[in-house]
Amino acid sequence: xxxxxxxxxxxxxxxxxxxxxxxxxxxxxxxxxxxxxxxxxxxxxxxxxxxxxxxxxxxxxxxxxxxxxxxxxxxxxxxxxxxxxxxxxxxxxxxxxxxxxxxxxxxxxxx
Amino acid sequence: xxxxxxxxxxxxxxxxxxxxxxxxxxxxxxxxxxxxxxxxxxxxxxxxxxxxxxxxxxxxxxxxxxxxxxxxxxxxxxxxxxxxxxxxxxxxxxxxxxxxxxxxxxxxxxxxxxxx
Numbered sequence: 001x002x003x004x005x006x007x008x009x010x011x012x013x014x015x016x017x018x019x020x021x022x023x024x025x026x027x028x029x030x031x032x033x034x035x036x037x038x039x040x041x042x043x044x045x046x047x048x049x050x051x052x053x054x055x056x057x058x059x060x061x062x063x064x065x066x067x068x069x070x071x072x073x074x075x076x077x078x079x080x081x082x083x084x085x086x087x088x089x090x091x092x093x094x095x096x097x098x099x100x101x102x103x104x105x106x107x108x109x110x111x
Numbered sequence: 112x113x114x115x116x117x118x119x120x121x122x123x124x125x126x127x128x129x130x131x132x133x134x135x136x137x138x139x140x141x142x143x144x145x146x147x148x149x150x151x152x153x154x155x156x157x158x159x160x161x162x163x164x165x166x167x168x169x170x171x172x173x174x175x176x177x178x179x180x181x182x183x184x185x186x187x188x189x190x191x192x193x194x195x196x197x198x199x200x201x202x203x204x205x206x207x208x209x210x211x212x213x214x215x216x217x218x219x220x221x222x223x224x225x226x227x
Contacts (some may be wrong), residue, residue: 006153033215042115042202042218043154088153098144098167099204099216101153 003027006089006102013079014110021105022073023089032065032072033090033099043088047074079109113138115205115219123225124193132188132222136205143186144204144216145171145178154202160186193226200224 006023013019023032031050035043047058049065049072056063062075072089086106090099116135124130136143142161146154159167160180171178175193180186190197200223204216 035218040220042117042204042220045215045217048215090154098156098159098170099146099154101146101155103153 004089004091004100004102006105008105009103010106010108012108012110015079015081017079019076019079019083019107020073021087022071023091023102024071025091026070027093028069029091029093029100030069031092032063033092034061034063034072034074035088035090037086037088037104039085043090046087076107079107081109081111083107084109115140115203115217117201117203117219117222119222120220121223121225123227125227126194127192130190130193130197130224130226132190132201132203132224134186134188134203134205134219136186136203137207137217140205140207140217142166142206142208143180144206145186145188146202146204148200148202148221150199157188190224193224195226198224198226 003026033048034046036046037043047056047063052069053067054065060077065072086104088104089102092099115137118133144159145157147157148154156170158171158178163182175191177189200221202221203219206216
């Protein structure tokens with residue numbers, strides 16, 4: 001079966017620092033989504049990527065869909081305390097298909 | 112515009128009882144997905160439904176679990192004869208019909224099931 005690896009598993013950073021996390025897979029995907037989950041809540045969509053090589057920004061967040069279609073990264077610039085949470089990559093094979101979730105990156109930001 | 116709604120938010124059941132989890136998709140969304148999340152893990156796909164049809168149930172256990180999305184009313188995930196291993200957070204997501212691109216999935220707040 002396909003393998004999806006998300007790293008790092010956790011990060012402890014100082015407020016104002018930049019953050020980078022990534023997901024790699026043994027399979028080719030057609031779409032990469034990035035979600036954030038706060039404790040006790042459902043995942044909230046941050047960025048959606050639909051084309052290989054695509055680079056998309058949403059405020060302080062930037063994500064890229066790898067050219068091989070097997071990986072993606074998410075960067076957060078100038079982190080703030082409300083960035084705390086668990087970030088998941090969630091690629092999909094098909095339009096309208098199920099999402100495959102990574103293991104998550106838990107981000108802690110020290111004020 | 113209300114988001115995806117799930118109820119109950121918390122559900123406690125004893126072993127052997129039935130659990131019914133409800134999901135009302137966002138307005139205009141006709142596709143519903145159910146995912147399960149165990150502690151310290153990512154979400155795992157269970158089932159994908161459109162109105163009155165199950166499209167993909169490859170992630171759903173063959174026994175005790177069933178899902179429906181009737182023409183009227185919410186989608187229901189039903190777990191019969193619950194066991195302790197069913198304790199998890201169950202999330203519903205909805206998306207609009209495909210219009211030439213990927214339908215983005217929007218998640219509800221989840222139902223936390225605890226089996227005693």
